[in-house]
Amino acid sequence: MSGRLIELRNVTKSYGRVFAVGGINLHVDRGEVVGLIGDNGAGKSTLIKILAGAIPPTSGEILVRGVPVAHWNASRSRDAGIETVFQDRALAVQQSIVRNIFMGREITTWLGFLDVRKQRTEGERLMREIGFTSKVFAPDSIVGQLSGGERQGVALARAIYNKADLIVMDEPTTALSLTETEKVFRFVRAVREGGRSILFIGHNIHHVYDIADRFVVIDRGRVALQATKAEVGSAERLIAFMEHIAHPQGVAGVAA
């Protein structure tokens, strides 16, 4: 199962003389949840955009399954199986769950007519795969009726349908209630069980600690810490480390 899915080697992004990302080494293995933590302005968003191919890196190498990919861009990123679930969730809220999942990739029969039945059964299967089980909602339910956590589920189902091997989740638990957050965690775990990988970006270190197998802390465009859950030990130690890099003279943290 394991194997390197994607690897960034010494990736930088500079705007003029300012480095938003200054030489990052980062990798995500198959079936692993990596938590990406960093303060505002640490370079998280830039990193996500580079992964999604929305902005090109200034220098460095991107390897997909061990093979370097030249001219990295949005379609290369997609071909590599990377799907980003953005913070705003990017769903069409007046449409059904099915229509959202198959947005832009409709299953059709002849002359572009929709295979309604197949979309329904496939949508149902995807919803079950991510543990989207509810008494109230069906594949035809309107997304606007769903809670924030369930909308995350729809966005995840779409990413899975698009055969994403790596799902990048940009602050998926922001503005969600406790139970909704738990729901998102369940989706994430189910996705990992299915052998897919997740890069989980979060502000709430407790959330990230709970869900991730491995942590990458970035600070001012550089990786400040890479550690597994066992190495970190507790969320408190992770927080202490974050405080340490923010105020180096203050609290003693974990060694990088």
Add this chain to the structure above:
Amino acid sequence: MNGILERMEGDVPAPAVQAGYSGRRRFLADNRAAAGTLVVFVAMISAFMVASPDVFTSWEIYNSVLVTLPVALCLTAPLVFIVTVGEIDLSFPATMGFSAWVFALLIQAGANPFVAIAGALGTGTLLGLAVGSLVVYASLSSLIATLGMNYMLRGLILIVTQGKSIALLDLRDSGAARLFTGEVSGLPVQMLWSLGFVVFAGLLFNYHRFGARVHVVGDNPDSAAQMGINTRLVRVATFAFMGLGASLAGVFTTLVNFTWWPTTGDGYLLPAIASVFVGGTPTWGGIGTITGGALGALTVAFIQTGIVASGLSGFYVQFFNGLIIILALLGHRWNQKRYR
């Protein structure tokens, strides 16, 4: 199956989709707006019947509506696409006049009527493409840009024709006229053709990739673009489809009257737009209903005929027109919920 999923299915007794959400309930949910429009229409007809039972229990009044309705249907169905994708088109009356003009000129030049019809439909589609491209690629407001196009195209017609109409009396005995505007057991044939067009539009809207994309582009264009949909192309295509519908409407009016007027299409702007909204398509884009639009066109077509036929003077027409539009909108507001 993995452990987590099994555990979760254990927690929740029912699977994701259960029998409770039956086909009938889904049908009602999908057609809520159209059902509301049907209620409006039935209420209006009932009022007319009470007001003037003699007129409204005879077939003639319905037959006279069936002659004008096909034109309205050809305009309303594509207009639902336009509104759903988040735009508006005010240029279709001129497109209708322009394509009918091409039809009349071709007939005058001795062309086969079927060739002339094809020429008109092609002209309408091209004009729609042009209007759509102007709106989409120049990023203009469709409200203002299509208003401008309407004036310009109509002005062009008037300049070239000097306001003169074209009589097409030769058409009267042509096969094309019989095929498209004859009668089948007392029913105007164009009614069947336009119903066919509405069904086609409905299938396209609800069960085709194009319709699905019209919905999501109107709902959340950013999201649609992120998912790789060419949102500009989808928007331009809805304008082209509107052009096609307008040219069809133009051909029908010209075939029925055996005459092309430089004002052809002028009177249809506001009734067609009213039909879309009376039909239950909201103004904000993302959702719409073809069935509702067709029922809306039926309602709007009946208002005028109905008021005059029930013995009120023509001065009442505008007032009741407005009243029914407002009442229908209030009804839909109550009937439909907006999701954000």
